[in-house]
Amino acid sequence: MVPLLFLLHVFFIRLPGGDSVWTFGYLTAQTGESLTIPCFYDQKYKDHVKYWCTGQLWSSCTIMARTDSPQSSSKVSITDNPAQLVFHVIMRNLKISDTGIYWCAVEIGGIGKIDDSQDLKIEVKDAQSVRTVSWVSAKRGGSVTIPCYYDQKYKHHVKYWCTGSKWNSCSTLARSDSNQPVGKVSISDDPTHLVFNVTMRNLQEKDSDTYWCAVEIHGAADDGVYLQLIVMEATAVSPKQGELTTALQQTESFTSSTQQRDGFTSTTKHPTGWAVTMYPSGALTSTTNENLNTTQSPR
Template identity: 45%
Template sequence: MYIMKMQREETMQRFDKRTVSLKKFIACFLWLITGTECTTGSAIRLLTVQTGGSLIIPCYYDRKYTEHKKYWCFQARSAYPYCSILAYANETKGKVSVIDHPDQSFFTVTMRNLQYKDTGAYWCAVETEGITWDVTEKLHLTVQSAPDVSVVNSSVSGHEGGDISVQCLYSSGYQNEVKRWCRYKDPSCYTVGRTDTSQNSSVQISDDGRNFTVLMTGLRLTDSGWYFCSLGKQEAPVQLTVTGVLTLEEFDRNGEDC
């Protein structure tokens, strides 16, 4: 029975790959005759990471695709029709792990031990029915000795009513760029010197010419989610987790730990 189950799974995987290949062939054909790339989504996201480093990337999708397969795709020369699927959702292949969060309509991609050869174009992708091309969002990742834009911690946490701070580092070439703190899927951002967002949390941004610091006070549970430090077209993802208010017992225990 175990062998039969494995054979069925391998057959389904081969069928899935043929289906995706057919869609890519159609997309490639359209790409060749029109000269345009068949992708959907907003402007290309640009990210940089230090050689040997790791990165977690959130990929959002429409709720109607909750039951659809998701995958992470790579092509060094930025042509989606020729990209190679590195991993599907909820599997790990080599140094790539993809985890789907259907209750929140996004999946995360974790890439580890990144090297210069990993520089190139990537796509967050959702398989669609029929022979139409898949829904995709394009990113370009550059792996270099010193990233243009990065964060001290890519995952921060705080308690309801408390504060958190995030340090966003940047190279000298970005000193004159507008510094922004944005929430994914939110068209508004916080920028240095002013607040322009639909969120109610108090946010302050200070810039010292080498890095800018984001301070969020009066945290709410709804502030949990993915954000990014943004300079020009470059961004660095940060995951914020807000938990409930500390109880007196937890407060005492944390005090002892300190």
């Protein structure tokens, strides 16, 4: 049976000009934490007002933040970065009740003009047993290290790193119980701090994909969590650390092989050099390659 979320994503009727604003279709976050959402837009919207609203229907969504208004809310803030053609929305102290449909929107202005937008779903969940960044960016030719945190109960389990849009058919790239030759991918487990780190080197745009932090469970389905890797052109400007205040988000943990994402994908080449692979249930919170080196374990 095709997940309802996938049906909503595929068959949702977009507004005119909808290809000019885009983001990931599905985000997950943990209760009590913050979530940073990037909303990309075309060059033609560089000087337009951007805003963030919530509601099942676009025609009646409630505006929560605008780039032309003071940021007085402690719950939601918005920051535009015209140089990168992206605005970031930060939602703080998330609760289960914050689960819902949200919109990245651009004000067009003028009589009879309809604003441009992209919808996404945010689902807030309680803590999961395997946690990592929701998405990470890196420059072409560079390296990135991703921390994968896990609960005490997995301290002595084998950990592994795999890639692919479907959990039950992802391709294993590295395992903690295998020798780690110096190459494209390596994995290092640190049971003392309940984290294993994965390093990927010499990254290229084709490496932009879905990856999984996974724990091997004998006699039961493995446990794992996905993240998205976005590889930028070397000339692209990477996000500033201050704009992406949330380095870690606990994303959806898959404890059953039947709980998998559909393989529908679309790739967008962003004007600033981002090579973005989007999925109906993508998860995102960004951290730059530099930020990862100072990321702290989730509380």
